[in-house]
Amino acid sequence: MKEKTLFQLNGTSSQLVVEVGDFAEILHWGKKISGSLESFRQSLYRPIPHGRLDNDVAMTTLPELGRGVFSSPGLEGHRDGHHWAPVFFLKNVEKSGDILSLTSEDQRAGLSLLTEICLDEFDVVKTRHTLINTKSGKYFVNRFANSMPLPARTTELMTFHGRWAREFQTQRQPLLHNGYQQENRRGRTSHEHYPAMVCGTANFSEIQGEVWGFHFAWSGNHRLRADVKTDGRRMMQAEVIYFPGEISLEKGESISTPWLYASYSENGLNQMSHHFHDHVRESVLADDFKNKPRPVHLNTWEGIYFDHEPEYIMEMASQAAELGVERFIIDDGWFKGRNDDTAALGDWFLDELKYPNGLLPIVEHVNQLGMEFGLWFEPEMINKNSDLYRAHPDWLLAVDGYEQPTGRHQYVIDLQNDDAFNFLYERLDYFLSAYNIGYIKWDMNREIVQPAHDGVASGCKQTERYYQLVDKIRAKFPHVSIESCAGGGGRIDYEILKRTDRFWASDNNDALERQGIQRGMSYFFPPEVMGSHIGADKCHCTRRRHSIEFRGVTALFGHMGIELDPVKEDGEEKAHFARYVALHKQLRSLLHTGTMWRTPTDDPAHQVLSVVSEDQSQAVVMVTQSAMPTHSLSGNLRILGLDSNSTYRIYILDKPKNYNDIVVFQPPWSKEGCELSGEWCKEVGLSMPILDPETAILIKAEKIS
Numbered sequence: 001m002k003e004k005t006l007f008q009l010n011g012t013s014s015q016l017v018v019e020v021g022d023f024a025e026i027l028h029w030g031k032k033i034s035g036s037l038e039s040f041r042q043s044l045y046r047p048i049p050h051g052r053l054d055n056d057v058a059m060t061t062l063p064e065l066g067r068g069v070f071s072s073p074g075l076e077g078h079r080d081g082h083h084w085a086p087v088f089f090l091k092n093v094e095k096s097g098d099i100l101s102l103t104s105e106d107q108r109a110g111l112s113l114l115t116e117i118c119l120d121e122f123d124v125v126k127t128r129h130t131l132i133n134t135k136s137g138k139y140f141v142n143r144f145a146n147s148m149p150l151p152a153r154t155t156e157l158m159t160f161h162g163r164w165a166r167e168f169q170t171q172r173q174p175l176l177h178n179g180y181q182q183e184n185r186r187g188r189t190s191h192e193h194y195p196a197m198v199c200g201t202a203n204f205s206e207i208q209g210e211v212w213g214f215h216f217a218w219s220g221n222h223r224l225r226a227d228v229k230t231d232g233r234r235m236m237q238a239e240v241i242y243f244p245g246e247i248s249l250e251k252g253e254s255i256s257t258p259w260l261y262a263s264y265s266e267n268g269l270n271q272m273s274h275h276f277h278d279h280v281r282e283s284v285l286a287d288d289f290k291n292k293p294r295p296v297h298l299n300t301w302e303g304i305y306f307d308h309e310p311e312y313i314m315e316m317a318s319q320a321a322e323l324g325v326e327r328f329i330i331d332d333g334w335f336k337g338r339n340d341d342t343a344a345l346g347d348w349f350l351d352e353l354k355y356p357n358g359l360l361p362i363v364e365h366v367n368q369l370g371m372e373f374g375l376w377f378e379p380e381m382i383n384k385n386s387d388l389y390r391a392h393p394d395w396l397l398a399v400d401g402y403e404q405p406t407g408r409h410q411y412v413i414d415l416q417n418d419d420a421f422n423f424l425y426e427r428l429d430y431f432l433s434a435y436n437i438g439y440i441k442w443d444m445n446r447e448i449v450q451p452a453h454d455g456v457a458s459g460c461k462q463t464e465r466y467y468q469l470v471d472k473i474r475a476k477f478p479h480v481s482i483e484s485c486a487g488g489g490g491r492i493d494y495e496i497l498k499r500t501d502r503f504w505a506s507d508n509n510d511a512l513e514r515q516g517i518q519r520g521m522s523y524f525f526p527p528e529v530m531g532s533h534i535g536a537d538k539c540h541c542t543r544r545r546h547s548i549e550f551r552g553v554t555a556l557f558g559h560m561g562i563e564l565d566p567v568k569e570d571g572e573e574k575a576h577f578a579r580y581v582a583l584h585k586q587l588r589s590l591l592h593t594g595t596m597w598r599t600p601t602d603d604p605a606h607q608v609l610s611v612v613s614e615d616q617s618q619a620v621v622m623v624t625q626s627a628m629p630t631h632s633l634s635g636n637l638r639i640l641g642l643d644s645n646s647t648y649r650i651y652i653l654d655k656p657k658n659y660n661d662i663v664v665f666q667p668p669w670s671k672e673g674c675e676l677s678g679e680w681c682k683e684v685g686l687s688m689p690i691l692d693p694e695t696a697i698l699i700k701a702e703k704i705s
């Protein structure tokens with residue numbers, strides 16, 4: 001037995017204490033404790049009950065069946081049926097700054113394991129394992145998971161579910177024996193199984209309770225689990241789902257798990273989000289885009305769909321510029337033969353029938369108007385009705401002999417096929433080199449079924465090759481901003497965010513639906529990475545109508561854009577677009593660098609979201625009335641995150657047209673403004689105005705002393 005040593009990783013308010021001997025065990029992950037932890041260690045030795053194994057069984061950082069852990073092991077694999085329950089012994093420990101690196105070995109099995117655990121100043125833990133086959137002969141890996149312990153007081157979960165056009169829905173449930181498990185086999189991050197969850201103490205809320213939040217940074221198939229072991233100990237696990245036979249390591253080869261990101265907050269969900277938002281801003285987003293204002297978009301998709309006519313598109317661009325738009329994007333429909341969604345994916349050549357004079361006049365026109373030009377691609381996809389498929393039917397990601405189901409009439413390209421990979425790189429390279437393109441929207445519109453390369457399953461490798469393709473483009477064109485889109489929010493996670501800058505959160509531009517989607521997304525992502533567009537008066541997705549005020553205020557709280565044809569809009573509507581674009585620009589630096597708060601309300605029909613500037617000198621608050629108010633008089637509206645000792649002027653910045661007509665009178669503060677201390681705003685608040693369902697108001701707080 002090796003002598004045991006304690007290692008501490010310290011964040012700003014949280015701490016990880018890891019005991020390292022023959023193996024590593026996380027003894028404490030939560031609030032930072034002062035004092036000599038060595039002398040506290042003995043308080044945690046466990047009793048050994050009757051009816052179980054005769055020795056204490058630790059929940060190691062990689063739980064092992066061979067040590068007597070009967071819950072889900074961290075590694076399952078074999079070498080020709082042997083070495084299927086490896087047991088690792090620690091060989092080396094290094095601590096450098098806030099990173100702990102542990103090297104372990106199972107000599108018999110011929111396996112070496114590297115475990116990395118970091119805790120940064122934003123209180124975000126990052127951890128992953130790397131497995132190396134050190135012996136000759138293939139080692140097949142069936143499962144390889146990141147595991148984190150949870151204290152016994154974590155009794156509730158907040159998990160995510162969704163669908164196309166309804167992403168990031170949250171669900172609360174108790175954490176009980178046999179726990180919670182979600183499995184995603186859709187080949188992309190997915191709308192349905194967003195890879196994150198929050199475990200917390202009873203009734204944790206936005207502002208109260210301890211929470212342990214997790215985000216699994218992977219854009220493919222995954223499994224997330226939170227469990228109560230039969231002995232009462234709790235843990236969570238996150239792993240890639242490998243298909244049978246997919247991962248085998250030759251001698252010297254290795255495989256790493258994706259990074260699992262985790263954060264502890266003692267003050268509920270808002271503080272957890274602050275940790276993750278700060279971490280994303282500092283460590284996930286590419287430097288090239290960090291401190292630049294994010295340009296307001298006009299995207300052509302819902303304006304013209306596949307109906308492209310250069311003169312008309314130029315007129316759209318001219319009108320977009322008049323609205324204050326800063327980036328004009330031609331979405332789907334520009335390439336050869338793409339007249340509807342049944343054909344042409346793969347044929348990444350300009351459609352010369354639609355664009356007889358080429359793309360250049362349009363790009364130049366857009367640039368002359370002072371806007372960046374952007375273009376849509378869906379590189380990983382192919383239609384059978386395409387020149388590419390006719391030339392390379394063998395490029396499909398499929399298993400020979402089985403008919404592939406289609407999704408949006410399309411198939412997937414096998415990115416492990418080097419010729420296919422190089423072709424796609426060459427096509428993207430061509431367009432990015434030939435034209436002054438500042439942004440690409442990288443779409444992915446179908447789920448993956450039976451992914452295989454040469455007959456062998458390749459779900460995981462397809463995802464890795466996708467990363468490599470984006471990386472290669474990124475390396476050559478670091479100034480080109482990339483948006484990750486997959487039929488809206490089907491590929492939203494931290495690993496792809498390292499290589500992209502923006503997410504298309506949803507194909508649903510209905511302001512009411514967006515309120516829920518955007519709120520769900522805000523738990524792990526700061527507002528600036530969330531594409532949020534004003535859509536047409538009648539939403540294309542829900543066919544519901546919303547006022548321009550509701551659509552405008554809702555779109556303000558992300559990376560704003562417009563998704564319609566400005567040429568077809570009337571003057572009054574256009575004046576409003578221009579007003580919201582101007583308002584977004586005015587608030588952009590606050591919204592994109594500030595601290596976001598989801599404020600609990602007394603009425604579930606209210607949603608309150610605010611962003612407070614870093615120096616607490618100002619804040620903007622969005623109050624949404626999603627349904628009929630439950631009571632005639634709602635409780636007070638509180639504003640969180642202001643400096644308690646400062647005085648603020650509070651006033652309404654934007655409101656529905658009929659704001660004053662729907663009541664005898666609205667609260668006087670909403671007419672004249674008022675002056676309040678930050679402390680009053682947080683503890684007492686202001687009387688809530690009365691709003692019609694499906695409307696919103698925008699409030700500004702400005703520090704005056």
Ligand code: DGJ
Nearest residue numbers: 301331332485487488507
């Ligand atoms: C799905 C995206 O989410 C839409 O915004 C649009 O780009 C279409 N694909 C184009 O086919």
